[in-house]
Amino acid sequence: MDFSDKKEEIRRAADIVQVIGQYVQLKKQGQNYIGLCPFHSEKTPSFTVSQEKQIYHCFGCGRGGDIFNFWMEYHNLTFPQALKDLARQYNVSLPEYNNSPGNRKKSDLIEFLFEINELAGRYFHDVLIKRPVGKPGRDYFSERKLSQDTISKFRLGYAVNSWDGLVTFLERKDIPLDKAAKAGLIVSNTTNGYYDRFRGRIIFPIFNLNHQIIGFGGRVLDNSLPKYLNSPDTPLYHKGRYLYGLDSAYKDVRTKGFSIIVEGYMDLLALRQHGVTNVVATLGTALTSDQVRRLKSYAKKVIVLFDSDDAGKQAALKSFPLFLNEDLSAKVLVLPGGEDPDSFINKYGITKFDELLGNSIPIFDFYLDQALANEEPGVDGRIRLIKDVLPIFMELEDRTAKFLYIHLFSEKTGIDEGEIWEELRLDERKLKKGSGLNEFKDRLVSVLDTKKYGSDLQFLKLLAHYPEKIDNFRDQQWELIVSDKNIVKIIKVLMEKFPFKGSLYEVEEFLDDPITREQLRVALISNPYDKDIVDQAVGEFLNKISKMRISQSISRARAEGNIEAINHLIKEKQGLDLRNKRN
Numbered sequence: 001m002d003f004s005d006k007k008e009e010i011r012r013a014a015d016i017v018q019v020i021g022q023y024v025q026l027k028k029q030g031q032n033y034i035g036l037c038p039f040h041s042e043k044t045p046s047f048t049v050s051q052e053k054q055i056y057h058c059f060g061c062g063r064g065g066d067i068f069n070f071w072m073e074y075h076n077l078t079f080p081q082a083l084k085d086l087a088r089q090y091n092v093s094l095p096e097y098n099n100s101p102g103n104r105k106k107s108d109l110i111e112f113l114f115e116i117n118e119l120a121g122r123y124f125h126d127v128l129i130k131r132p133v134g135k136p137g138r139d140y141f142s143e144r145k146l147s148q149d150t151i152s153k154f155r156l157g158y159a160v161n162s163w164d165g166l167v168t169f170l171e172r173k174d175i176p177l178d179k180a181a182k183a184g185l186i187v188s189n190t191t192n193g194y195y196d197r198f199r200g201r202i203i204f205p206i207f208n209l210n211h212q213i214i215g216f217g218g219r220v221l222d223n224s225l226p227k228y229l230n231s232p233d234t235p236l237y238h239k240g241r242y243l244y245g246l247d248s249a250y251k252d253v254r255t256k257g258f259s260i261i262v263e264g265y266m267d268l269l270a271l272r273q274h275g276v277t278n279v280v281a282t283l284g285t286a287l288t289s290d291q292v293r294r295l296k297s298y299a300k301k302v303i304v305l306f307d308s309d310d311a312g313k314q315a316a317l318k319s320f321p322l323f324l325n326e327d328l329s330a331k332v333l334v335l336p337g338g339e340d341p342d343s344f345i346n347k348y349g350i351t352k353f354d355e356l357l358g359n360s361i362p363i364f365d366f367y368l369d370q371a372l373a374n375e376e377p378g379v380d381g382r383i384r385l386i387k388d389v390l391p392i393f394m395e396l397e398d399r400t401a402k403f404l405y406i407h408l409f410s411e412k413t414g415i416d417e418g419e420i421w422e423e424l425r426l427d428e429r430k431l432k433k434g435s436g437l438n439e440f441k442d443r444l445v446s447v448l449d450t451k452k453y454g455s456d457l458q459f460l461k462l463l464a465h466y467p468e469k470i471d472n473f474r475d476q477q478w479e480l481i482v483s484d485k486n487i488v489k490i491i492k493v494l495m496e497k498f499p500f501k502g503s504l505y506e507v508e509e510f511l512d513d514p515i516t517r518e519q520l521r522v523a524l525i526s527n528p529y530d531k532d533i534v535d536q537a538v539g540e541f542l543n544k545i546s547k548m549r550i551s552q553s554i555s556r557a558r559a560e561g562n563i564e565a566i567n568h569l570i571k572e573k574q575g576l577d578l579r580n581k582r583n
C-alpha cells in the first residue's frame, strides 16, 4: 500500500519542532532550532531541526530525516507503527489494512512482538486482580501498601508459579510460541517445548515513551534469588537503555526541571503513590550512560536516591562519571537508618521526604567522602585514593571540569594538585595510543569541505531552497560545474521529481544511499541564499556552465587542430566575460 498521500497529510498537520520538542529541549537559533542529540552523546548541541523544511539533522552523528524517521528511531518502531502513532496524534484517518497474525511478513515482527507483549501484560494483570491463583501477588502488594489505583495505572501483574501458565494462555490465543519466545516471555526447552520465563513473580511491565510494553520485570515474593528478573534483550527491549517510569514521568520531569532516580520498581511505585511524579528507576541494574542521556533531554538536575546499604552506595559511586560526562548536575541523597525509598515514604510521608531532598549533596562530595571514609590515613591510603579516583578523572572529557574537580579533590584530600596532574598525564599517555580520531570532526569536514565541494554545495542549496529555479538549468550542461558525484545524483533526482507533489523532503526516498541522503539534508537545513541574490546566483551559475562548456570545446578543438573553431570559441568566451563585467 502506498502511504505517500497520508504521509504528506500528517506532515502538514504536524509540526516537527513540536513533535521532537516533546523529547528534546530545543532552542531557536537563526532559522533553525538546536538541541542536544538524543542519539549520541554530546555536550554542545549539533542536533538541528528546521521548522520550515520539517526535517532534522545531527551534525555530530549524521542521523536525520523527517518526523517519521525521528519517531521510528527514537521509539525504536517500524514505519507502519510510526505512521499509526502520528496519524492518531494529528487526527489523520488511515485506511484499515489486514493485519491478522497469519498475514504477516518478517518486517512486521516488531509490531507483532508489541502485540504479544500487550496480550501477556493483560494476562499477568488479570491473574493479579481477578484470579484465585493471583492471591500471592495481591497479598504482596497489599502488604507493601500499594493501592488499586497504582496497580492499574502501572498495569502490574502476577505470574503464577507454574511452567505453563502463560504458554497455555498464548496457545489459546493462537500466538505462535516461537514468536513469544522472541519477545522473551517464554523459553524453549530441549524437547521442542516451551516454558514460562516468569514464574511465581510479581510483574512490572516496562513501557517505552509511547506507552507500549517493551519488556517485563519480575520480582520474587520471598527472599529467593534472583530477586529481579527482567526480559532478555529482544528486538524491543535492550538492557540499559530504558528507565522504568520515564513514560509517565517525563512531562513532569521537564516541568520541575529535575528528576529523582531510584533503583527498584517498588521504590518508584511507593514514591509515585505519594505524589512524587518526577521519579524514574534503573530497572534494578546499574545506571548506564544511555539512561543518563535520555534523562538529560528532560532534566537539568537529578537526585540519585539509592539504598543506604553498601550496594546502594556502590551504585551511586559508579554513576558519578556518567553524570560528569553527560554534563548533568547530580546530587546524592542517602536515606537515614537503613531505610529504602519505599519504606521511608510509607513510614514518614511526603513532607518528611521533601525535607530530606533538601539535604542531598553534590555527587562529587559524596564520592570523595565515601572514598576518604574507606581509606586509612597515611601515605598508603592516599596513594590508593589517587589510584581509585584517577580513572574517573580520566573519563572526564571536559577539561574545565577536570581542572575544577582536581582542585576540589586536592583541597579535600590534601594531596598536591601538581602531583595529581603528573599522575594523570602519565596515565593519559598510556591510553592515548589506542584512541582514534575525533569522529565528529571528520564528519563535519567531509560534509562541509567547502574548498573541494563549496561550489557544488552552493549549487545544490540554490536548487533545494528555490526549486522554482530548477527549470533554468534543465537544458544546460550543469554537470560540468558539479564535481561531487553524489551531488550530481541528488540534483538529477530533484530535476526529475520537480514540481514536487508533496514536501521536497519526499525526494529523499529516491536517493538510494545514506551519504546522498545526508547531503540533501545538510543542504536543506543550512542557511539558504538571501532572496534578493537568488537571481544573481542563478545568473552566475549559468555563466559558469557556459564558460566550462566553452573551455571544454576549446580543448577539443585544440586536440583536433581546428584553428578556426578555436578562434571562434575564444571570441565567444570574451563576449561572455564582457557581459559579466557589465552586469
Ligand SMILES: [Zn+2]
Binding pocket: 037, 038, 039, 040, 047, 058, 059, 060, 061, 062, 063
Ligand atoms: Zn547525533
